[in-house]
Amino acid sequence: MQLEVIQNPHGSHSIAPNWSHIRLEAAKAFKDHCSAEPWTRIRKAKLLTEPGANTKLAKGFVPIYGLTLAPAGSSGYQLCPWRSPECERACLGITAGRSKFSNVREARIAKTHYLMQHPYEFFRQLYQELAAAREKHNPAHFAFRSNVLSDIPWESIAPEMYWFSWVNYDYTKSLNRCLNLVDNPKRAYVLDLTLSFSGHNWIACEMYLHRRGKVAVVFNIPKGEPLPEFYKDWPVVDGDNHDLRIDDPSGCIVGLRAKGSINKASAFVVSTP
Numbered sequence: 001m002q003l004e005v006i007q008n009p010h011g012s013h014s015i016a017p018n019w020s021h022i023r024l025e026a027a028k029a030f031k032d033h034c035s036a037e038p039w040t041r042i043r044k045a046k047l048l049t050e051p052g053a054n055t056k057l058a059k060g061f062v063p064i065y066g067l068t069l070a071p072a073g074s075s076g077y078q079l080c081p082w083r084s085p086e087c088e089r090a091c092l093g094i095t096a097g098r099s100k101f102s103n104v105r106e107a108r109i110a111k112t113h114y115l116m117q118h119p120y121e122f123f124r125q126l127y128q129e130l131a132a133a134r135e136k137h138n139p140a141h142f143a144f145r146s147n148v149l150s151d152i153p154w155e156s157i158a159p160e161m162y163w164f165s166w167v168n169y170d171y172t173k174s175l176n177r178c179l180n181l182v183d184n185p186k187r188a189y190v191l192d193l194t195l196s197f198s199g200h201n202w203i204a205c206e207m208y209l210h211r212r213g214k215v216a217v218v219f220n221i222p223k224g225e226p227l228p229e230f231y232k233d234w235p236v237v238d239g240d241n242h243d244l245r246i247d248d249p250s251g252c253i254v255g256l257r258a259k260g261s262i263n264k265a266s267a268f269v270v271s272t273p
């Protein structure tokens with residue numbers, strides 16, 4: 001297994017995961033899941049974040065399940081290749097909600113190590129939990145967010161994870177992830193991608209808006225205060241009302257209010273007049 005070491009903006013080192021190996025293990029796990037091949041479960045705790053266990057995932061018109069791994073390089077493995085230094089510093093996984101508790105962070109790191117060290121078992125368990133969610137809800141009546149605090153192009157690595165729900169979605173900082181989906185309308189699963197403004201990718205954001213995509217922007221606006229109606233001439237919808245973007249209009253800004261201890265002067269947070 002060849003590993004690439006990346007210097008992260010905080011000065012520590014993180015390893016680029018061996019995605020080609022993980023892809024092979026994910027495909028084998030799905031084949032074995034479908035044929036009910038026996039396997040040995042290594043991890044006792046669940047992999048999926050259940051609906052209501054995270055404030056973001058609690059907001060949706062259907063129950064939302066999520067895969068919450070350790071953001072950026074915080075586990076030693078780099079899961080956010082398109083991050084900006086500002087978004088990494090401001091990352092919700094470090095500054096807001098339950099993430100400030102170290103046992104929550106440690107659980108995410110342990111889950112990430114499980115993926116890296118035991119990918120076959122990781123995916124057998126993931127498919128089992130997604131199948132249980134499908135059994136519990138109608139596939140059209142639950143949603144799956146595959147990157148709650150990471151930015152992994154799962155559609156290239158383990159697209160089978162999107163075959164359990166009819167409502168899969170993600171936020172990403174990669175224009176390529178977004179355009180590959182737009183340019184591949186015949187794919188066999190539903191995946192809705194919202195591009196996130198990182199502080200430095202506005203040109204990419206405008207390109208996606210012109211392709212009828214949605215772009216998430218964090219505004220320097222306190223909780224409870226109204227968002228602007230338009231940003232740079234694009235209509236703004238309130239992204240804090242719920243997390244699911246699948247019903248948003250084409251070509252819109254998903255406005256979010258800065259939360260936690262985010263530095264409001266960061267390039268990642270947009271000031272409005």
Ligand code: SF4
Pocket residue numbers: 071072079080082083084087088089090091092093148149150151173
């Ligand atoms: S890309 Fe998203 S999850 Fe990753 S560091 Fe930036 S804000 Fe956090």
